[in-house]
Amino acid sequence: MSADVELQNISVTFGNFFAAKNVSVKIEKGEFFSFLGPSGCGKTTLLRAISGFLDPSEGKVLIGGQDMAGIGPNKRPTSLIFQNLALFPLMSVSDNIAFSLEVRGVSKIKRKKRADELLELIALSGQGEKKVHELSGGQRQRVAIARALAIEPEVLLLDEPLSALDLKLRQKMRTELRAIQKRVGITFIYITHDQGEALTMSDRVAVMNEGELEQVGSCDDVYNLPNTPFVATFVGENNPFYAKVLSVEKNLVKIETQGNTFFATAGKINEQKNYSFSNGDDVLMFIRPESIFIKNENNKLDNTFTAKVNTVEFEGNLKNIYLKMNSEMDVRFSVPNAVDTNELINNKEVELTFSSKKAIVLPKGTLAVN
């Protein structure tokens, strides 16, 4: 059994502070849905409102079409996985997993059977008698998932459960979480500040900032067609340019920034519509580092500019090259590791190029980083 979750105009206030501001979103049955945002953006608040630990100041939470107002966390068809997992350290792994059955008065034999089933699901068969502290970080993670799944919830809520793991294990657990979700087929609502986690696992992502939803959409859309400057800079890397509109032709916008003129595409306001600009508007243009190339015979796109090399940063699979366009503006682009960058010595002037299709123009707004 799986249920959809609908948030209708949810606001949560603490005094004068809005932890969540008029949030409305519908999460479909069986979907892997992520709330992505920086810490303090209100995503955990929303999760607590869905799980029932917090009553929204305004608005409704509907699970499977039913209004959850006045229904406590122990009566909701949701299970929550905590950031620190909150496994019970004095109980065995099996007792942890079967705790939700124990409180419902299920017999010992049935509890053991269900615990064994779940241990098999999380590939920990035969380890039910161990204490929690005898398991590794990844195993504990899986026990927490099994414990949450034991009563067959309709919605599983996950509050940054991978944040305590090291990088390799985190990447492995992403794949595993996704596989478990596919197998059990219930709705997963995932909270994270890590865009890698959100993008690799989710069907859809909601990007949040300061209590408000900035954009809800598929991972592709959120990355390639950001609706706001915040989304453009929070999800992935981006080069922002403060610019002025020179002319507009359908969705092709000609802009001027720091003495350069570029052609770029008007960004989406939502899934259907593009923004419309008029001459003289103050705007932001975004171009991703992987969409900028060194200009040569093979790479000649409709925008070109020159900049001075500042530093070359090695990141493993990529190299990031930071350049100065003038005293104020920095720009970076990245090339695969295999590309030879020996010629890019300091202060060398290089000619760069990018496509107007990849450059997106959005109205001025808050950036995720300054």
Place this chain on the structure above:
Amino acid sequence: MNSFFKKNGPLISTYFIIAIVFWLIFLIVIPQLYMLDLSFRPNLPPLLRGGSDDVHTLVHYKHFIFGSESSEDAYNYVDIGVFVNTIFTAILVTIINLCFCYPIAFYMAKVANPNAARLLIVSLIIPFWINELLRSFALRILFAGEGVINNILIGTGLIDSGINFIAMDIALYTGLTYAYILLMIFPLYNALESLDTNQLEAAKDLGSSTFRTHWRIVIPHAKAGIASGCTMVFMLTAGALATPVVLSSPNTYWFTQLIYQWFNMNDNWSRGAAYSILLLSASVIFVLLMMRLFKVKIGEIVR
């Protein structure tokens, strides 16, 4: 030892060692060993001490069980009765204390916001600036035949004539429960505070009732604190003197009152020592039982 000296410097290290040795040997081991030895010796006038009559004997322990030779009873019903009553009342007081303090400690540790918790702690501590004897007398004024409580009850028409709280020993139980309340609350508070609040929420999220969450998660976590609080309260209650003297009914004796009488009024130190050893033994057995019951080690209790 070398690293201890290196770490703390010669002056502080020497002070520590002298202080601890003095504390252990002179203030605890020697007096207690003297008491133990004394309890096995006859009560002799000073001139005869160390003489041929000064031999080890079980006479005082026999007296506790069988009574004086002039008595006609087979056993010393009076003293045994006082002893058993003291131990059982102390256990009862400990249980009442635990039931009373657990919710308060839980509220302070997990429910109240930090400022409210601090205020609560201060308001719990301040009354204990008043000494035990004064607090006991204050309770006596409250519980007396024409005391505050009776006056209120009669004034509001709830009862017609005063209740004799002192004769019913209600005043004594109240006084004893209140006297060592802090020694129960603080170990509990310490233990409960270290419980991860997410555990409570996780249990609730998994459908657990409040009672079951406490039974399965909170109490197992706090058991060392519970054992620690219970042993301290029990020992101090069983060994209390001022509160029973002031608040007990004329028919109720506390075992410490007997000990006090042997030492001070009857000038029989040997018998007083024997009775003290009996009380100490009962207390130690109680501690060991508590540790067994809660499956905690001595190291956890003192944590």
